[in-house]
Amino acid sequence: MYITNLVRIEPNTEDITLYWIPSSGTANPPHLTRIINGFSMNLVASALTYDYEDHLESLKAGTYIACLARNEKIKDESGVLEEIKEATKRCIEIEKSKQMDYICKNLLNDFENSRIKIEKKQLFSTSYIIPRLLNNALSKIIPGDLLCEKHLGEVNAICLDIVKLNEYYQKLSSIKDRREMEPLFNFCENYPTLCLGDQENECSQFFKVLKYITLRFQQVTENHVGIYLIFYSRYSRKSNLYLGNVIDYMIKKSIPLDHLIKVRVNYVTKDGYTKLCEIVSIDKGADLLTLKCDDDNVNINLNSLLSNIQLQQKISINPTYHSSREFIETYLCKDFDKHKELNIRYPKKYFETLKNDLEILKSIIGDKIYLSNAYYKLRTLLEVE
Amino acid sequence: MRILDRFKITDFKLNFKESIATDAYRIIKLGPLSKTPLYKNATVDVDQYKLLLVLYKKDESEIEGRVKQFIKDLKEGLEDKRIFSGFNQVLRTNVDIEAIPFNKYDPDTIFNTFNQHGFSNVAFPVIILPKVARSEYDSIYYRTKAVFLAKDIPTQIVTIDLLKDANRYKWSLLPLTVQIFVKMGGVPYALARRFISIEGLTNVAINIVGFSLSYHPLQKKRGIGFITVFDHNGVWNFMDSVVLSMDKVDNITEGVAKLIERSLKEILQRTATENQILIIHYSGKEISSREEEAIRNAIVTAKYLNENKFITVYVLKIKDSDIVVGLKDSPYKDKRSEIETWYPPAGIIFSLKRDVYLMVTTGYFEQEKDNIRANITRGLPTSKIIARHREMEIPSQRETFLEDKDLLKSVFAMCRLNYASMSNPLSKDPLTIRYSREIAWLTLRLEEHDIDLSKLNKIKNIMWFI
Numbered sequence: 001m002y003i004t005n006l007v008r009i010e011p012n013t014e015d016i017t018l019y020w021i022p023s024s025g026t027a028n029p030p031h032l033t034r035i036i037n038g039f040s041m042n043l044v045a046s047a048l049t050y051d052y053e054d055h056l057e058s059l060k061a062g063t064y065i066a067c068l069a070r071n072e073k074i075k076d077e078s079g080v081l082e083e084i085k086e087a088t089k090r091c092i093e094i095e096k097s098k099q100m101d102y103i104c105k106n107l108l109n110d111f112e113n114s115r116i117k118i119e120k121k122q123l124f125s126t127s128y129i130i131p132r133l134l135n136n137a138l139s140k141i142i143p144g145d146l147l148c149e150k151h152l153g154e155v156n157a158i159c160l161d162i163v164k165l166n167e168y169y170q171k172l173s174s175i176k177d178r179r180e181m182e183p184l185f186n187f188c189e190n191y192p193t194l195c196l197g198d199q200e201n202e203c204s205q206f207f208k209v210l211k212y213i214t215l216r217f218q219q220v221t222e223n224h225v226g227i228y229l230i231f232y233s234r235y236s237r238k239s240n241l242y243l244g245n246v247i248d249y250m251i252k253k254s255i256p257l258d259h260l261i262k263v264r265v266n267y268v269t270k271d272g273y274t275k276l277c278e279i280v281s282i283d284k285g286a287d288l289l290t291l292k293c294d295d296d297n298v299n300i301n302l303n304s305l306l307s308n309i310q311l312q313q314k315i316s317i318n319p320t321y322h323s324s325r326e327f328i329e330t331y332l333c334k335d336f337d338k339h340k341e342l343n344i345r346y347p348k349k350y351f352e353t354l355k356n357d358l359e360i361l362k363s364i365i366g367d368k369i370y371l372s373n374a375y376y377k378l379r380t381l382l383e384v385e
Numbered sequence: 386m387r388i389l390d391r392f393k394i395t396d397f398k399l400n401f402k403e404s405i406a407t408d409a410y411r412i413i414k415l416g417p418l419s420k421t422p423l424y425k426n427a428t429v430d431v432d433q434y435k436l437l438l439v440l441y442k443k444d445e446s447e448i449e450g451r452v453k454q455f456i457k458d459l460k461e462g463l464e465d466k467r468i469f470s471g472f473n474q475v476l477r478t479n480v481d482i483e484a485i486p487f488n489k490y491d492p493d494t495i496f497n498t499f500n501q502h503g504f505s506n507v508a509f510p511v512i513i514l515p516k517v518a519r520s521e522y523d524s525i526y527y528r529t530k531a532v533f534l535a536k537d538i539p540t541q542i543v544t545i546d547l548l549k550d551a552n553r554y555k556w557s558l559l560p561l562t563v564q565i566f567v568k569m570g571g572v573p574y575a576l577a578r579r580f581i582s583i584e585g586l587t588n589v590a591i592n593i594v595g596f597s598l599s600y601h602p603l604q605k606k607r608g609i610g611f612i613t614v615f616d617h618n619g620v621w622n623f624m625d626s627v628v629l630s631m632d633k634v635d636n637i638t639e640g641v642a643k644l645i646e647r648s649l650k651e652i653l654q655r656t657a658t659e660n661q662i663l664i665i666h667y668s669g670k671e672i673s674s675r676e677e678e679a680i681r682n683a684i685v686t687a688k689y690l691n692e693n694k695f696i697t698v699y700v701l702k703i704k705d706s707d708i709v710v711g712l713k714d715s716p717y718k719d720k721r722s723e724i725e726t727w728y729p730p731a732g733i734i735f736s737l738k739r740d741v742y743l744m745v746t747t748g749y750f751e752q753e754k755d756n757i758r759a760n761i762t763r764g765l766p767t768s769k770i771i772a773r774h775r776e777m778e779i780p781s782q783r784e785t786f787l788e789d790k791d792l793l794k795s796v797f798a799m800c801r802l803n804y805a806s807m808s809n810p811l812s813k814d815p816l817t818i819r820y821s822r823e824i825a826w827l828t829l830r831l832e833e834h835d836i837d838l839s840k841l842n843k844i845k846n847i848m849w850f851i
Contacts (some may be wrong), residue, residue, distance in 0.1 A: 002729065005709045006386065049674075050702045055739060214707065222736040223387040232707045276522075320520055330765065337388030346673040346719070384386055384735065 004350055007229040007358060008379040009093050009134075009217070016374045018129070019065040019080045020119045023049075025312035026107045027116050032063045032202065034082075035104060037136050039087035043080065044371070046132035056221060057127060064121075066371040068137060077118045079238055085111045107159035115313055124184055126225045131217035133371055134227065138215055141365050148212060155216040158364065159238070162188045165211055168360045175356045182234070183342050184211055184235065191335055197238070205240070205249065209342075212236040213357055228382060233357045235342040241319065243289075244305045244312035246320045246332065247282075255331055257282045259303040264321040267293060268314040276318065291315075354381065389742065392732035392797045394810060397576035398618070400477075405577050406582075407752055409807040410559065411469050412573055416477050417563075419572040422846055424622045424655045429604030429843050436481045436504050437472065437565070440495055441513040443486035450547040452484050452513065458558060469558040476566050478511075490514065490525050492532040499533075509541070509569060516544040522602045531830040537841045539568040539849040541766030546739055560807045567621075567804055567848050568769055570711050575618040580798040581791045583662075590658035591617040594648070598629070598637070598669045598676055606632045606761055609825045609832075610641050612648045613817060613848075619802045621848050623651060625839045626828045634679055642683035649696065662787065664699045664795045667774075681777045698779040699792055700709035703818055706770040708783035710735070710745055717749035717759050728759055729766055731811055732797055734790075738772040742793055746800055746813045760811045767813045771796055804851055823850045 021027050029047030036045035045065045052059040065084075067074050070230075074083055088111065091104035110116050123129065138156045139147070143252060148159040169179055179185060183235050187209070188195035197208035213233045220228050243265055250257055260279050267277045277293035289300040304311055319336070328336055344354075347360070358381065368375040396405045400416035405484040405817055420431040437459065441452045445823060459482050462471035473479055487498040499510050510533060517524040533540045541564060563573045585590055593615045603608040611626035627644040630636040652661055669676070685696060702759075711727035719726055745768045747761040771793060799815030806812070812819060827850065828838050839845060 001713045002388070002733075003711045003713055003727070004386070005707075216707070219738065220386050228386075230707055232709065273605070289627045322517065344724075346763070347709065347724050347729075347765060350709065350765055351711055351727065382386065384388060 001385055003347075004382045004384065005231050005354060006218075006382040007231050008382050009227040009229055010358075010377045010379055011374050013125055013374045013376070014124070015122050016125045016127070016130070017067070017372050018121050018123055018133075019077060020060070021063040021065070022060065022117060022119075022122045023062050024117075025115075026103070026110045027063065028062065028103075029063045029285060031103050032135075034100075035087055035091050035107070036063070036065060036084060037139065039090040041140075042068055043075060043083055043087070044133055044137045046129055046136055048129060048132075052128055054128070054221075056225065057124065059123075059129060064133065066137075067132050068140065069172075069370040077120055081111065081116065081118055113381065124213060124225075125376075126219065126227055128219055130371070130376075131219050131227055133374065134217040134369060135215075137369055139366065141369065146364060148210075155214050157215065158213045158361070159236075160211040161197065161208060162359070165360075168363060169356075172359055172363055174359045178352075178356055181349075181356055183345070183349075184209070187235075187339070187342055193239075194333075194335060194338065203336065205245070206239070206328075206332055207336055207374070208238045208239055210317070210341040211357075213361065215336070215361075227376065231354065231358065231361070231381075233354060235339050236334070237339050239319065241313040241317040241328075242312050246317060248304070248306055250331065257284060257323070259327060259331055262323040263327045264318045264324045265291065265315050266318045267291060267298065278323075292338070303304055306332055325340055351381065386737055386743075389734040389736040390793075391730055392734065392794060394732070394752070395580055395798055395801055397574040398577040399574050405572075408810070409563075409574060409803075410467075411557070412427055412563065413467065413475055414476075416564060417571055417573045418575055418744075420476075420478070420570075421572075422570055422622075423572055423616075423620050424846075429846050431476070431478060431566060431569040431571040434478075434480055434507055434509050434569050436483060436508040437511055438499060438502060438504075438508040439482070439483060439484040439513065440487055442490060445545070447549070448513065448545060449486075451545075452850055455543075455548060456482050456484055459562070460570055462616065463555060463558065468555060469562070472562050472565075475559065475562055477573070478566075490806050492525070492529040495529055496532045496536070503738045509565060510538065511541045511543060511565065513543050513548065516546040527826055527830060528639070531827055532835075534603050534827060534838070534841070534844060534849065535831055535834060535836045537780070537843045537845060539844065541565045541568060548690050556808060560624070560805055563804050563807065564851055567851060570837050570843075570847050572620055573804065575620045576798055576801060577618075579617045580619075580794050581617060581787065583786065588658055589662060590656055590661045591662045591664065591795075592622070593617070593619070593799060593817060594663050594665045595821075596665050596667045596680075596814075597818065597821040598680070599821060600631055600642075600828065601742060604629060607829065608637075609826050609828050610637075610644055611828060612644055614648065614652065615799070615817065615818075619798060620814070622655065624823070624824070625651065625845070627839075628829075628832050631676075637676055638679040638682045638686075641680055642686040645683055646686075661696050663696065663788075664792055664813060665698060665700045666796060666799070667700055667702045667705065668821055670820035677774075677777075680773075682780060684777050685748075695789075696779060697781040698777075699787065700774040700777040701792055701796065702769050702772045702774055703796060703815065704766045704772075706743060706745055707767055708770075710743070710768060711766075712748075715749065716757055720762075728761065731760055731766075736769075740775060740789070742771045742789070744769045744771055744793065744796060746797075746811065750811070752810070758810070769814075779824055804848075820850045832851055 023029050033045040033047040036043050043065055046064050048061050051061050086106050088108045095101050146158050148157040191205035194203045194209045216230045218228050218230055260282055263279050265277050267275045275293045277291040280292045281290045287302045289302050291298045368377050404415045441448055459472045487495050514525055517526050518534045552702040556763045566573055593623055595613040598610045608629045608631035610629055613624045614622040625648050627640045629640045710729045712729040715728050717726050717728045729745050729748045731750050747767045749757055749759040752758050796815050799817050800812050802816045803812040833837050
C-alpha cells in the first residue's frame, strides 16, 4: 500500500456555478484576477489565459469567478458585477502603483458603461479551473499572521513557529497525545535560541526555525477524477541577515569589522536587479563599505547603511557561500544550519508527522472550503494500491 | 492516481563480447566498451593521449605529498585492487602520469603552465583546486574550466578536500578515472539493451535528446539553449548550443529553431539509419509559457526542413516534484536499527492525468539474488513529474508506435548512467538534464569571450561537462 502527501478533497455536489468574464480590452484576465483577489472580500477569481481542452472538458480563456461563501447580495451576474465594481473602486483608493491605478480607472469606466460582459457557467465541481480557484481562496482564508512571506511564483505556505505549534498541540484533542511525532519540540529544547526569534542573543536576532507547510491544489484524473491538496511540510530557517543589522551587532559586541571581508552579499541595485557581490573593504573611520559586484566596485556610506532602513534592506549576507557561512558560524550563530537535520527523516516518520499537520491545517482553515454553491471537504492522505 | 508500471534497472554492456554487468565497478575486470566515440565524424580518440598532467599550486600546505600519493595511486592502483587497480589497468591505456606546479589560483596562469609543457597537445589536464560552491558563477572552478574549453581542451577538476578525505578519496579514484576517459572521447559502458523495443520497425533509430533553456545567472536578458544527444543505449553522440536574447521572444523562437534544425541534420549525417525518432527530455526551471510557445514554434518550423526523412519527435518535460511517496510494507529497513523506512521502489510510476506522470527516482531496488539495495540512505525519496507535451510534438507519419510507457522508460534509463558516482546505481536525475547548469554557465562564459562552443571540434563530440 502506497501512501502519499496528497489529501483527498471531497466536493458535496457534482456541479458548481461559476461566473465567467471573457477576455477583452480592459477585462484582461490577469489584471481582473489581481483586482478581485486583492480587493474583494467575497469573491475569488482565477485567470485562464488560454483555451483549455482535455478529454473531459473544454474551457474558454477568461476570468473565472466564484463566491467565497454563500452571500445573499451576490446571487446572480449583476450581484457579481456590482461586487467587482466595488473592488475596482477600492483598488483606485488603495493601490499605489501608477500602472494598477490606470488599469482600475479604465476598468471602472467600462463597468459604468456596461461594457463588461459576464456569464453564469455550470461546471463539474472537479473542473480543471477549481484547483486554481481553491489556491487563490486559500490565500484569503489563511490568517495573515500564519501565511509565510510569498515570493513570485510560490504557492501558499503556512509558517508555524514553536509557540504556535505548541498552541495547536495543546488545543487539538486529535493530536494532543502525539507530541512525540513532532521533531521540532525536541529540536527547540536542544537549540532554544534558534526557535525564539527577535531576542537579544546571538542566534535569535538573526534566525528563527519554522515549520513550513506548502499547500497546492491539483486536479488528478486517473482512476477517479478529483481534486487533491498537495500537502508538503518541511523545516525552514527564516533569516534576517541585513548587513546593516550585522554590522550594528558587531560594533556592539566589539567584533572587528574586518572579519566581513570576502563575505558574499546580495545587493539590490537601483534598477531592482539582485547582484551577488563580495565585501572587499570596510573602513569605519572613512565611513566606507566597498563591494565588488561583477567587475565593478560599489562604494556605500557606512553611516547611511546603519541608519537608513530602505538602504539596509538592499544588502544582505548570502549564506550559500563558503566565506559567508564561515563568518556566520564564527561570529553570529554557530548552529545556524542545524535545522537541516530536521528534514532528514524516513518517509515513515514524515507521514506520521504529516497526519498531525493535517489536523492543524483543518483547525486553521476549517475542514471545508466554500466556493459558490459547493463546499470542498478535506479528507485524509491518499493511499494507492 | 494509479500505478502505471514499475521499471527495472537495466544492465551495463562492457568490453568483452557478451560482457554484461549490473555493477559499474565491473569495469575493473571487464574493461571499457570503446576507446573512441561510437558515432562517426568524431575526431577524438583516447589513444591520442600520452600523458595525464596533474596541475597543482606550488607551496600550498600539504598538497605536494597528497599529489605524489594521487599519482602513485593512479599509476599503481590501491592495495585493494577491487576498488581501484590503476588508471591504465582499468582503461587498457598506456598514458604516463606526471605532476607540474603552477604559481597561483588564476585560470590563465594554470593554462600557461599546462601549455608550456612540451606535450600539451597529447596531455590531459587534471587540475587540483580548492572546493567552491557549484552555485557560484564566478568561481575559480568555472573560470578555469572555461579557459581550457576555449582552447578546445577538456579538463578534470579534483578538489583539495577530496585528496585530504581518505575514505571519499579511495572511492573516488575509479569514477575520476572513468570521467577522464569519457572526456578523452571513450565510452566506458552503455546500457546493455535498447530500453525501448520497436519490434517490426526496421531502419529506425531512437535518439534521446536533452534540451534546456537557461538564463544567465547575473544578466537576465541573456540566455542559452542547448541540446545533448544520446542513442537508444545511452551512448553519447554530440551537443550543440545557441545564445539567446531572453527579452526577445522572436529571437528565442528563431534561435531554438536553428538549434533543432542543426541537430536534426547532424543526427542524420552521423548515422546510416534513415528513420529517426527523437525523444526530447526538456527541463528549464525558469521557463515560462511564453518561452514554451517559442520552443513549440521552433519544433514545428524544424519539421518542414526534413520532409524527405521520417522523423517523429516526442517531448517530455521533466521537473522536480513535491509529491512524496511511501510504501507502508516496504522491504527496505534501516541498515543498523532494522526499523521500517517506508521507502518506495525506485522506478515506480504513477499516472496522475492524461500525459502527466510521477516517477520515483530514489528508493529501493532488487539487485541479483533478492539483494535489496537503495539509492538513498536517509531523508525523503525524490520523484519527478514527467509531462508529455503533445502540442510540441511532430507526429509520426505512420501510426503512433511509441507508447507513453516507452517514453517514460527513456527517462528512467538515463538515470542509470551516472559516470560521476559509480557506486550509486541510479541517479535521481536523468543524464539528459542533470548537467544543465554546468553546460549553460560554461557556454555563456565562453560566449562572453566570443567563442562559439558549437564550433569547437573536440569539445562538441565529448561529454566535457560531467
